[in-house]
Amino acid sequence: xxxxxxxxxxxxxxxxxxxxxxxxxxxxxxxxxxxxxxxxxxxxxxxxxxxxxxxxxxxxxxxxxxxxxxxxxxxxxxxxxxxxxxxxxxxxxxxxxxxxxxxxxxxxxxxxxxxxxxxxxxxxxxxxxxxxxxxxxxxxxxxxxxxxxxxxxxxxxxxxxxxxxxxxxxxxxxxxxxxxxxxxxxxxxxxxxxxxxxxxxxxxxxxxxxxxxxxxxxxxxxxxxxxxxxxxxxxxxxxxxxxxxxxxxxxxxxxxxxxxxxxxxxxxxxxxxxxxxxxxxxxxxxxxxxxxxxxxxxxxxxxxxxxxxxxxxxxxxxxxxxxxxxxxxxxxxxxxxxxxxxxxxxxxxxxxxxxxxxxxxxxxxxxxxxxxxxxxxxxxxxxxxxxxxxxxxxxxxxxxxxxxxxxxxxxxxxxxxxxxxxxxxxxxxxxxxxxxxxxxxxxxxxxxxxxxxxxxxxxxxxxxxxxxxxxxxxx
Amino acid sequence: xxxxxxxxxxxxxxxxxxxxxxxxxxxxxxxxxxxxxxxxxxxxxxxxxxxxxxxxxxxxxxxxxxxxxxxxxxxxxxxxxxxxxxxxxxxxxxxxxxxxxxxxxxxxxxxxxxxxxxxxxxxxxxxxxxx
Numbered sequence: 130x131x132x133x134x135x136x137x138x139x140x141x142x143x144x145x146x147x148x149x150x151x152x153x154x155x156x157x158x159x160x161x162x163x164x165x166x167x168x169x170x171x172x173x174x175x176x177x178x179x180x181x182x183x184x185x186x187x188x189x190x191x192x193x194x195x196x197x198x199x200x201x202x203x204x205x206x207x208x209x210x211x212x213x214x215x216x217x218x219x220x221x222x223x224x225x226x227x228x229x230x231x232x233x234x235x236x237x238x239x240x241x242x243x244x245x246x247x248x249x250x251x252x253x254x255x256x257x258x259x260x261x262x263x264x265x266x267x268x269x270x271x272x273x274x275x276x277x278x279x280x281x282x283x284x285x286x287x288x289x290x291x292x293x294x295x296x297x298x299x300x301x302x303x304x305x306x307x308x309x310x311x312x313x314x315x316x317x318x319x320x321x322x323x324x325x326x327x328x329x330x331x332x333x334x335x336x337x338x339x340x341x342x343x344x345x346x347x348x349x350x351x352x353x354x355x356x357x358x359x360x361x362x363x364x365x366x367x368x369x370x371x372x373x374x375x376x377x378x379x380x381x382x383x384x385x386x387x388x389x390x391x392x393x394x395x396x397x398x399x400x401x402x403x404x405x406x407x408x409x410x411x412x413x414x415x416x417x418x419x420x421x422x423x424x425x426x427x428x429x430x431x432x433x434x435x436x437x438x439x440x441x442x443x444x445x446x447x448x449x450x451x452x453x454x455x456x457x458x459x460x461x462x463x464x465x466x467x468x469x470x471x472x473x474x475x476x477x478x479x480x481x482x483x484x485x486x487x488x489x490x491x492x493x494x495x496x497x498x499x500x501x502x503x504x505x506x507x508x509x510x511x512x513x514x515x516x517x518x519x520x521x522x523x524x525x526x527x528x529x530x531x532x533x534x535x536x537x538x539x540x541x542x543x544x545x546x547x548x549x550x551x552x553x554x555x556x557x558x559x560x561x562x563x564x565x566x567x568x569x570x571x572x573x574x575x576x577x578x579x580x581x582x583x584x585x586x587x588x589x590x591x592x593x594x595x596x597x598x599x600x601x602x603x604x
Numbered sequence: 605x606x607x608x609x610x611x612x613x614x615x616x617x618x619x620x621x622x623x624x625x626x627x628x629x630x631x632x633x634x635x636x637x638x639x640x641x642x643x644x645x646x647x648x649x650x651x652x653x654x655x656x657x658x659x660x661x662x663x664x665x666x667x668x669x670x671x672x673x674x675x676x677x678x679x680x681x682x683x684x685x686x687x688x689x690x691x692x693x694x695x696x697x698x699x700x701x702x703x704x705x706x707x708x709x710x711x712x713x714x715x716x717x718x719x720x721x722x723x724x725x726x727x728x729x730x731x732x733x734x735x
Contacts, residue, residue: 206693236693238693238700239700240693240695240698240699240700240701241695241697241698241699243673243693243694243695243696243697243698243699244695247694249694265695265696265697265698266673266695266696266697267673270673270694272694272717273716274716275675275677275691275694275716275717276677276691276716296696297671297672297673297696303673303717304717320671327717379721380646380647380672380718380721381717381718382718382719382720413671414671415646415669415671
């Protein structure tokens with residue numbers, strides 16, 4: 130019995146070992162990539178793939194779709210983790226050589242193509258060197274997986290892109306964690322050129338960078354509802370309705386917007402009155418809501434707006450030539466569910482305002498380099514250029530409204546009580562952005578009537594935007 | 605003879621002429637009822653609950669003035685229903701999405717971008733058994 134047992138034991142071990150060898154061999158083999166990364170070439174004539182979508186449908190993880198110059202009238206959907214790391218690259222000498230055109234673009238089921246490229250639950254997607262234009266929603270739209278609540282789309286790269294005249298956003302990342310938009314140009318969007326929003330709270334945040342871009346002639350340069358962990362640096366935001374606008378709204382998940390940095394940017398001439406009939410850009414938004422008989426519109430003439438955000442740093446920017454305010458911070462004037470759209474813990478430091486006095490901000494009624502509504506707490510101002518102006522209130526001291534950093538404990542830094550003592554500030558805001566719904570002549574274009582306009586010294590060869598004819602100002 | 609034959613032919617033609625429309629009317633495919641419409645807006649579905657008969661269709665119609673991007677995704681479904689069959693594309697306007705409901709039970713839909721605000725239920729009634 131013992132011998133028999135031993136024999137069987139030895140045989141079993143030998144067999145096991147024999148089985149293990151192929152197992153290891155298989156293991157070794159499986160360590161190698163199962164899928165050799167392929168390149169799919171797309172062109173209008175003479176290629177196997179004539180649409181970008183047909184190539185994307187064939188592609189798998191970390192494959193490359195190379196798109197030759199031409200106009201592609203389609204909306205491309207990149208779906209699922211099996212396409213993580215996919216690269217879609219225009220091969221032209223300039224981004225404008227490969228155009229994804231939204232006019233007349235349809236999806237396979239006959240729906241309007243809403244986006245030039247949509248990434249649905251794809252990580253590390255790379256899109257480079259092409260133009261997306263005229264889509265009824267967005268140029269590029271990356272979002273978390275639509276099948277699950279799980280966030281995906283982290284680590285994206287959007288580089289050397291042009292986003293032009295898309296109805297909502299140019300380059301748009303929603304519910305993503307970490308990524309980069311760089312060396313891109315956005316103009317003509319009905320909302321913002323760049324948007325990072327609905328960012329989940331993260332214990333170890335993955336940051337998103339927006340850098341070395343130009344955004345002009347959009348309703349907003351940057352917008353991000355409930356935007357977090359975004360470093361916006363070394364960009365030019367100019368000639369938009371407003372320049373950089375992180376914000377908190379109930380409509381999107383993961384309130385509030387928090388922990389962002391706006392640094393080393395040029396933020397100037399954001400006086401684009403797209404409300405005028407002669408503008409070729411119109412806002413897609415219905416505005417900010419109503420207060421009594423007043424409809425509250427998106428403001429124009431402002432460089433930076435921190436709208437109900439917590440913990441943003443605005444530092445070392447050059448901010449000039451914005452007629453209403455250079456930089457501002459306020460809470461949602463209508464309040465919101467849970468009152469978390471509150472302006473707090475934001476720091477404005479080291480900014481150079483008004484270009485040494487040659488191109489001032491705030492040359493308008495109640496205008497200034499800096500403006501706050503007096504709500505919230507923990508906001509502070511330090512080492513901004515000498516001579517910076519701060520819009521005063523008759524009801525709160527300058528030291529309370531615009532304290533130095535670090536901000537004293539609440540409630541001393543603001544009123545600590547939304548709109549309490551700072552009612553005048555609230556009125557400044559409402560009077561500026563509000564249109565009287567009982568008077569059809571009182572449209573949002575009237576905001577321009579508050580401005581004292583001035584000429585702008587040349588900057589980087591850019592030209593300031595001016596829509597003519599201007600508004601017929603009400604008495 | 606010829607005249608009699610002609611009369612027979614004419615009678616036959618008349619019979620066919622009468623018969624075709626009648627039989628055509630009888631055999632015409634039953635026109636399916638119009639689908640129920642659900643509006644997809646910023647940021648809502650309307651209505652948020654719908655009761656339909658087995659075999660009925662629902663069409664989700666995106667408002668043309670939408671600003672935000674939305675979709676319709678089946679979150680909970682009766683056993684045997686493939687969720688992936690009930691998933692629209694994601695966009696702001698101009699999306700076609702119609703689905704036929706053949707399995708009775710409760711179907712819960714969400715917009716995966718606005719889960720807290722956009723949810724709705726479609727209840728498909730069981731057919732009444734005839735005794």
